[in-house]
Amino acid sequence: MSIAVVRIGSSHTGDLAGTPLDGDALVLEDERIAWIGTSEEVRPADHRLVVDAAGAGVVPGFIDSHVHVTFGDYTPRQQTVGFLESYLHGGMTRAISASEVHVPGRPTDPAGVKALAVAAERCFRSYRPGGVTVHAGSVILEPGLTDADFAELRQAGVWLAKAGFGAFPDPMGYVPVVQAARQAGLVVMCHTGGGSIPGSQRAIGAEALLAMQPDVAGHVNGGPTAMSDEDNQRVVLEGGDMALQLVQAGNLRSAIDIAHLALEHHQEHRLLLASDTPTGTGMIPLALLRTMAELVSLGPLSPELALAAVTGSVARVYDLPAGRLALGAPADLLVLDAPVGSVAKDWKGALRLGDLPAVAVALTAGELRFARSRNTPPPSRPVTVVHPA
Ligand SMILES: [Zn+2]
The missing domain is CATH 2.30.40.10 (Urease, subunit C, domain 1)
Structure with missing residues (x-):
């Protein structure tokens, strides 16, 4: 009823x-x-x-486009059970995986990253912790993945990919793999800015991003280390339709700078607000509300625009019926x-x-x-x- x-x-x-x-x-x-x-x-x-x-x-309901899910309602990074259900109490009704890169001992070979993405996607199809819909199974782009692999993944139901944690010696190495993933119909998010954890990749700046052309510049305000102001400007002005994802676990000064640039150049439709948690920064159930409040009260966003950046704009970029x-x-x-x-x-x-x-x-x-x-x-x-x- x-x-x-x-x-x-x-x-x-x-x-x-x-x-x-x-x-x-x-x-x-x-x-x-x-x-x-x-x-x-x-x-x-x-x-x-x-x-x-x-x-x-x-x-x-808010859609967080940068959540570090693994399996179940558990984050190994902060050893917390029930985080997704807790995020619902901060308004997040839908989570989009930023790849299952926090799974302890996660595989790095093509067969392993494919299996991980397929398993994660399947595990969250009907599992809604606390009532939250989770879009999981974001394949981690590693050297050796081929067009045939992406076609197979798509066939298996995987539609998300993440660039930035692979064993590419140079960020430019991602360019053909990101293009192959997009060609197969996957939505690709790329890590932006400095490396996030010990052992992770070298910095990814505007030049590599513009060459890759991912669908989403993930934590474009840093995760947590930001790009230069010049790179911010290039990504906003030259990035075409690339979504500009501003996150709570990033650099606030850079987020405000990018929000100003986006408004000044009529690119507000590209802005997405996300958490990029749980990470080293923490498990932050109110991350989306905090990001909205910060970018409205200290930055240039109107309340209407901030709300769109956690609802309708995310749905448009990820082609979801929600938001x-x-x-x-x-x-x-x-x-x-x-x-x-x-x-x-x-x-x-x-x-x-x-x-x-x-x-x-x-x-x-x-x-x-x-x-x-x-x-x-x-x-x-x-x-x-x-x-x-
Ligand atoms: Zn992240």
Whole structure:
């Protein structure tokens, strides 16, 4: 049976303009958004649950495009169990793997990296920790992978690839492999900036990125070490459609610089906000909210643009049906508000002030996952969930 959400305040359907819903209520059924209209039209008795937003905002669930998943809801890097479920309490309803490079003893030969990607993709097909959808199985690009390997991977359901951790002596060595992966239909993210952990590759700057032309310049503000200001400018101006992924576990000064450049040159559609966690920087359940608040309060992003960069823009780059509030879209959404005690009036005002919005309610795949995040402060408004029956 369905779930209705009524008395919605400041909504955002996930596009760049932050277009609000055409109405102040919606109904979720069979894991989809089935109806959008006004609260007066909703009969509570027709629904299993009614979420009364009490004027708080409703937005699509956040999609984090840089999450270091391995297997299960466990990160070996920070030895933490249950991190994905905890990130849901920071608004992340969908995670995209940045490759399973943190698997202890991970393979580096072509047969091994292929097997790892296939296994990870399969393991998360129906496993939704806490209700989070995980797109796992990002093949780590290593020397020796051929066109036939990429065709085989695609056939097996793998559609993500990661450049930057392979045993290429020079970043330019990635160029033909990235092109072969893209040709086979994989979405390729490339490591950007200095090496992230001891033993990892040499720095990847603008020249190598522009030669590779990945779909996504991963942590383009450094992970955690940034490129030069000149390289930032080159990637924004000469990078074509390459997505510019700004991450929490990167360099904030560089993120602000790239956000300014993107806006100045009308490239805001290329901006994605992500966490790049769990990593050495930590396990950060509120990473996306923090990145949004930092780039709105200290940087040039509007709340609308920051929200698009964790919803609709990510969905566009990765060709996912999620990240938007529209009829037929996956029923992944959040009720957001100014946190209790904030001088802001709503979630947008909170971001402008640098306060983290409260995640009052999360619904994923059409199911209520919680009514009150355990990781954010409570909302200012009395958001409630009612069982009409
Ligand atoms: Zn990473």
